[in-house]
Every structure is written in structure tokens, then in C-alpha cells.
Amino acid sequence: MFKVLVVDDDAGLRASVTATLKSAGQYEIEEAVDGLEAVAKVRAGRFSLVILDVDMPNLNGIDALKFIKDHDPSIIVIILTAYSNIEDAVRAVKEGAYNYIAKPVKQADIIDMITKAHEAHDLIEKVADSSPIITLEGGRKFVGTSREMQKVFNIINKLSKVTTPVLVRGESGTGKELVARAIHYNSSRKNEKFVAINCSAIPETLFESELFGHEKGSFTGADQRKIGRFQYAEGGTLFLDEVGDLSPVMQVKLLRVLQERKFTPVGSNREIETDVRIIAATNRNLDEMIKSGQFREDLFYRLNVIPVVLPPLRDRKDDIDRLITLFVAKFNKSHGKDFQGVSQDAVASLKKYQWPGNIRELENVIEHAFIIEGTNRITISSLPEKITGLEAPVESTLAAPLSLGQASPGEPLDFNRQKEMFEKEFIIKALKTFKGRINQTALHANIPKKTLLRKIEKYGIVAREYSVPKI
Numbered sequence: 001m002f003k004v005l006v007v008d009d010d011a012g013l014r015a016s017v018t019a020t021l022k023s024a025g026q027y028e029i030e031e032a033v034d035g036l037e038a039v040a041k042v043r044a045g046r047f048s049l050v051i052l053d054v055d056m057p058n059l060n061g062i063d064a065l066k067f068i069k070d071h072d073p074s075i076i077v078i079i080l081t082a083y084s085n086i087e088d089a090v091r092a093v094k095e096g097a098y099n100y101i102a103k104p105v106k107q108a109d110i111i112d113m114i115t116k117a118h119e120a121h122d123l124i125e126k127v128a129d130s131s132p133i134i135t136l137e138g139g140r141k142f143v144g145t146s147r148e149m150q151k152v153f154n155i156i157n158k159l160s161k162v163t164t165p166v167l168v169r170g171e172s173g174t175g176k177e178l179v180a181r182a183i184h185y186n187s188s189r190k191n192e193k194f195v196a197i198n199c200s201a202i203p204e205t206l207f208e209s210e211l212f213g214h215e216k217g218s219f220t221g222a223d224q225r226k227i228g229r230f231q232y233a234e235g236g237t238l239f240l241d242e243v244g245d246l247s248p249v250m251q252v253k254l255l256r257v258l259q260e261r262k263f264t265p266v267g268s269n270r271e272i273e274t275d276v277r278i279i280a281a282t283n284r285n286l287d288e289m290i291k292s293g294q295f296r297e298d299l300f301y302r303l304n305v306i307p308v309v310l311p312p313l314r315d316r317k318d319d320i321d322r323l324i325t326l327f328v329a330k331f332n333k334s335h336g337k338d339f340q341g342v343s344q345d346a347v348a349s350l351k352k353y354q355w356p357g358n359i360r361e362l363e364n365v366i367e368h369a370f371i372i373e374g375t376n377r378i379t380i381s382s383l384p385e386k387i388t389g390l391e392a393p394v395e396s397t398l399a400a401p402l403s404l405g406q407a408s409p410g411e412p413l414d415f416n417r418q419k420e421m422f423e424k425e426f427i428i429k430a431l432k433t434f435k436g437r438i439n440q441t442a443l444h445a446n447i448p449k450k451t452l453l454r455k456i457e458k459y460g461i462v463a464r465e466y467s468v469p470k471i
């Protein structure tokens with residue numbers, strides 16, 4: 001609903017604006033008599049638009065505008081002002097007002113303005129919907145510019161407004177836990193607890209008590225009464241990670257809680273009512289597990305009311321740029337560094353790679369580069385070889401590096417030979433990165449220039465080959 005607040009100290013004017021709005025469309029309208037009341041009402045309710053007089057007792061329109069915009073920048077504010085005070089209107093627009101209407105107010109002006117404002121509001125909503133970032137607790141960011149992730153963000157928005165169970169599926173490292181947190185921290189439960197439990201990490205015998213708690217003396221070792229995760233998460237969200245690993249017995253018990261919203265602690269005869277939102281996640285193929293009888297179909301349908309499927313990173317490479325920016329900022333902070341981003345060829349390599357470990361792997365690769373990179377920009381030389389995929393020149397002059405453990409019987413493993421091969425590879429990589437420039441390569445790869453030149457000669461490397469031709 002498009003909610004409008006009409007603010008003016010002149011009761012007659014308020015009434016006439018309200019009447020005009022009522023005739024113009026389906027608006028929910030409220031009124032305020034001055035700036036103070038306006039700010040209080042905006043803080044208390046969700047208004048989309050505020051029509052605001054400037055000259056009012058208590059708090060004038062310009063100051064009220066500042067409070068309103070501070071509270072919620074997406075609220076559209078239209079200023080009402082006398083012709084003689086046009087400079088007020090100009091000031092208001094600078095402060096973030098959408099537009100102004102000059103007094104004496106004409107019906108047609110109001111209708112015209114509110115129609116446009118309504119369209120602008122819809123546009124703002126749409127942009128907000130497709131925001132490439134969701135912010136989580138502690139300022140953590142969930143990034144996704146790709147179409148695939150925008151769809152996921154839309155589902156997260158919808159799921160935040162209801163309390164149905166959610167099943168998040170996706171390969172390892174795709175961000176399943178982030179989805180669960182995003183739903184929780186964008187929902188009305190955000191001030192209650194988000195409790196995570198990994199279903200595969202806890203031995204089956206202890207799991208029931210971990211989830212539902214136990215009474216003192218209910219089994220050997222239970223010398224204290226214990227509160228389970230369900231009770232701990234009361235009013236909030238319980239994240240059941242790796243739900244595919246739940247034992248058949250626990251599947252039945254979980255199903256019962258989902259159906260009846262009640263559970264019984266181990267060793268107790270007292271049922272406890274629960275209001276906990278369940279979000280489950282798994283990277284296992286539940287369809288297969290249902291077919292083979294390892295996962296209960298009824299539980300699956302209870303959990304999977306609205307499925308959230310996270311695509312692997314290789315299917316949403318558009319996200320890589322933003323993710324890199326996010327991780328560079330993150331590690332600059334945690335490592336106390338000042339990296340200026342990632343070189344173009346390094347980004348190109350990162351985009352070519354297939355990322356079997358998804359975003360977690362990308363995050364690790366960036367952190368690894370932070371540690372070994374000698375410059376203040378991540379270059380190709382600090383990326384692992386699985387990503388840069390070293391090309392042939394090394395192998396054409398020297399035998400391919402032995403892979404340890406796979407040496408053929410007649411071929412001895414030789415430390416010096418391995419070391420030489422590594423040195424040659426490393427120098428070629430470094431020269432490529434610094435376009436064949438000896439001084440820069442020596443400086444950034446941390447090799448004394450004399451040593452570098454000696455090695456170049458020893459391995460018959462032609463540094464020129466890696467320079468960028470001058471046109």
C-alpha cells in the first residue's frame with residue numbers, strides 16, 4: 001500500500017490535500033500538524049510519501065525533511081511552499097526533497113505530482129529489489145550481481161516475510177549459510193537468535209539431546225539438565241546445516257517438530273511448544289537419497305516448501321568482479337594491507353577457472369595471494385598454478401616437472417632437478433607479469449638483480465620475449 005503523510009499547520013489546507021489524494025487513487029492517508037508530529041509518525045509507520053509544508057511551528061519543514069531522509073532515504077518528500085519563498089523549495093530539493101508544489105495549491109498540481117512520485121517510488125522499490133548486495137549482521141556482505149543471484153535475492157526477500165521452513169541447496173562453498181543468515185537478519189526475527197547446528201558433526205547418540213535438550217540423569221553422563229538448540233533458538237531461527245546427513249531416527253523426530261511445533265527433551269515426559277523458524281541446507285543430492293530410501297520424502301516436502309538453489313560460481317561468473325572487490329577490502333582490513341585490486345590478466349584467469357570449491361575457494365585464493373604477492377596489486381604470479389595454468393615453454397626446454405609419487409620406476413626423484421624446474425617456472429611467470437622488465441621483476445619477486453640475471457642465463461630464458469612490443 002502506498003502510504004502518504006500530509007503535513008501542514010493549516011487544517012483547511014490539510015483537508016483539501018487529503019480530499020484531492022482520496023479522489024486521485026488508492027492511497028492510505030494520515031495527517032500531521034507540524035514537523036515534530038510528522039517526524040514521530042514517519043518513525044512509527046512505513047510511509048512512502050510525505051507532503052510537507054515549510055513554514056510550521058515547532059519544527060519547520062526543512063528540518064523535518066532532514067530527519068525523515070535520515071530515517072529512511074527512500075521516502076519521497078514533496079514540499080509545499082509559497083511562491084514568495086521559492087528559495088526554500090530549492091534548499092529542500094538540495095536536502096533530498098523530490099519536488100515542490102507552490103501555494104496556493106491547485107488540485108491538478110497535486111494529482112500530477114503524486115502520480116509521478118508514485119512511479120518514482122515503484123522504480124526505487126525495483127532498484128532496491130535488485131540490489132547487488134545484501135548486508136548481514138556485523139556489516140557482512142552478501143554479493144550477487146548476476147541474474148542468477150538476483151533471483152536468489154528476490155526469493156530471500158520474500159522468504160524474510162514469512163516463517164515457512166526453507167531448504168537451501170547448492171554445492172559446497174556456494175553461500176548456503178549466508179542465505180540462511182540473510183533470511184534471518186532481514187526478517188522480523190532479526191533481534192532473536194540465529195542458531196546453527198551441523199547435523200553431520202555431532203554423533204547420532206548425542207544429537208537428539210543437542211537438539212531438544214535433556215533432563216538430569218536421563219542417560220549416562222547427563223549429570224545436568226541441558227537446554228537444546230530448539231529452546232535456545234526460541235523466537236529466532238535454527239539453521240540445520242548438512243541436513244542430508246540426519247539419521248533416519250532424527251529425520252522422524254524433526255518431521256514431528258515441523259508438523260506439531262512441539263518437542264520432548266530426552267528423558268522428559270513434558271512436551272515443549274516451540275516457535276522456531278527452520279532453515280536447512282545440504283550439498284547432497286536429496287532426490288537420489290529419497291529414491292534410495294536414505295532421506296524421508298515427507299520431511300523433504302515439509303522442508304522444501306520454497307526451494308532456494310544456489311548456482312555454482314562457474315555458472316555466475318558475472319559475480320566474480322564484485323566478489324574480488326569484497327574480498328580485497330576484507331583482507332586489506334584483516335591483514336592491515338592496502339591492496340589496490342587485481343591486475344587485468346589475473347582477473348581474466350580467475351574468470352576462466354571452473355571453481356569446484358565455489359566462493360569459499362575464491363576467497364581462499366585471494367587471501368593466499370595477499371600473503372605471497374610482493375606488490376600492492378594482486379598479479380597473476382601470486383595466483384596458484386591450477387588457475388593460471390602454466391603454458392608450454394617450460395616443458396619445451398626442460399622436462400615436465402615430475403609429479404611426486406607418480407615417477408616412473410626408472411626415473412629417480414631428484415631434489416635439485418625439481419628445484420631448478422621450479423625456479424625456471426617461477427622466473428618465467430614473474431617476467432611475464434612484469435612484461436620482461438628485469439629491474440621490476442627483481443624488485444617485486446624479491447630476487448637480487450644479479451641472481452635473476454644469472455638464472456636467466458642459466459635457463460636460457462629470453463626476457464625480451466615477455467616484453468610488450470612498442471608500437
Ligand SMILES: Nc1ncnc2c1ncn2[C@@H]1O[C@H](COP(=O)(O)OP(=O)(O)OP(=O)(O)O)[C@@H](O)[C@H]1O
Binds near residue numbers: 141144171326360
Ligand atoms: N555471494 C557471496 N558474497 C560474499 N561472500 C560469500 C558469498 N557466497 C559465499 N561467500 C563466502 O564464502 C564462504 C562460504 O560460504 P558458506 O559457508 O555460506 O557456503 P556453504 O554453501 O554453506 O558451504 P558448505 O557447503 O561447504 O558448508 C563464506 O566465507 C562466505 O562468507
Ligand SMILES: [Mg+2]
Binds near residue numbers: 176177241
Ligand atoms: Mg555451510
